[in-house]
Amino acid sequence: xxNIIVALALVLLPGVLQEPAPSQDPxxxxxxxxxxxxxxxxxxxxxxxxxxxxxxxxxxxxYRPRLSRGSAVRIGIYVDGAMAVNMVNGRWASIQLPAxxxxxxxxxDQSGIEIDMEPGQSYYIRSGWGxxxxxxxxxxNIMLMMKEQANYEIRQLKPLDEKxxxxxxxNSPTAK
Numbered sequence: 001x002x003n004i005i006v007a008l009a010l011v012l013l014p015g016v017l018q019e020p021a022p023s024q025d026p027x028x029x030x031x032x033x034x035x036x037x038x039x040x041x042x043x044x045x046x047x048x049x050x051x052x053x054x055x056x057x058x059x060x061x062x063y064r065p066r067l068s069r070g071s072a073v074r075i076g077i078y079v080d081g082a083m084a085v086n087m088v089n090g091r092w093a094s095i096q097l098p099a100x101x102x103x104x105x106x107x108x109d110q111s112g113i114e115i116d117m118e119p120g121q122s123y124y125i126r127s128g129w130g131x132x133x134x135x136x137x138x139x140x141n142i143m144l145m146m147k148e149q150a151n152y153e154i155r156q157l158k159p160l161d162e163k164x165x166x167x168x169x170x171n172s173p174t175a176k
Contacts, residue, residue, distance in 0.1 A: 054096065055119070056098060056099050056119050057096045057097065057098055057099065057119065057120075058096070058097050058098070058099050058117035058118065058119060058120070058121050058122070058123060059094055059095075059096060059097075059121075059122045059123070060079075060084075060094065060095050060096075060097050060104075060117070060122075060123045060124075060125065061092060061093070061094045061122065061123070061124045061125065061150060061154065062077055062084070062085045062087060062092065062093050062094070062095075062125050062127060062160075063087075063091070063092035063093075063124070063125075063126055063127070063150065063153060063154050063157055064087040064088065064089055064090065064091060064092070064126070064127045064128060064157075065090070065126070065128065065153055065156075065157070066089055066090030066156075066157065067089065067128065067129075069128075069129050071089040072089075074086045074087060074088055074164075075087040075106055075127045075128075075140050076106060076107045077104065077105070077106055077125070077127060077142065078104070078105055078106070078107065079095075079097065079102055079103070079104050079167065080102055080103055081103075082167070083166045083167075084104075084165075084166060084167040085160060085164060085165050085166065085167065086164040086165075086166065087127045087160070087164070088160060088161075088164060090157050090158060091157055091158055091159065091160040091161075091164075092154045092157045092158075092159060092160060093159065093160035093164070093165045095165065095167040097117060098117075099117050099118055099119040099121075100116065100117060101114070101115070101116050101117075102114075102115055102116075102117060104125060104142065105142065106127065106140035106141075106142060107140070108139050108140050110139040110140065110141075111139070111140065111141045111142055111143075112142070113125065113142060113143075113144050115144065122147065123144065124144070124145040124146070124147060124149075124150030124151075124154075125142050125143070125144055125145065126142065126143045126145050126150065126153070127140065127141070127142050128140075128141050128142075128143075129141060
């Protein structure tokens with residue numbers, strides 16, 4: 001038993017004794033604590049990714065949390081009758097909309113939002129599936145969310161691929 005303790009002491013002792021001496025350079029900084037640093041996310045928060053909207057425009061964020069229910073099915077979301085985004089499980093996207101009255105809904109028309117958007121403001125819309133059953137009676141659902149909750153949930157998601165964001169200025173009511 002004493003041989004094991006002596007062997008451990010001989011193995012561990014050099015590592016303890018070889019701790020580097022403190023720097024004599026007065027300009028040297030102390031190492032930063034790892035515990036206090038916040039974990040970095042691969043995806044930026046929505047507020048960090050876009051500049052301010054153009055004059056007279058609003059920003060609309062769409063997101064779909066990563067859930068197993070209906071994960072293989074895309075949810076197409078329409079703004080004023082034109083396809084805006086084709087939501088994939090675990091993704092988010094944003095588009096610029098002219099300020100004013102808009103109707104936002106999925107293709108099946110079972111849920112929707114009528115909203116009067118103000119210039120320079122941001123709006124957050126969460127998509128998912130209704131609660132009426134696993135297969136029978138399930139429908140697409142969208143909800144207007146508070147900024148604080150939406151930002152938290154979006155930070156956990158990846159941006160939607162460009163091919164799934166179909167909204168452009170040509171779709172906006174002011175360009176028609």
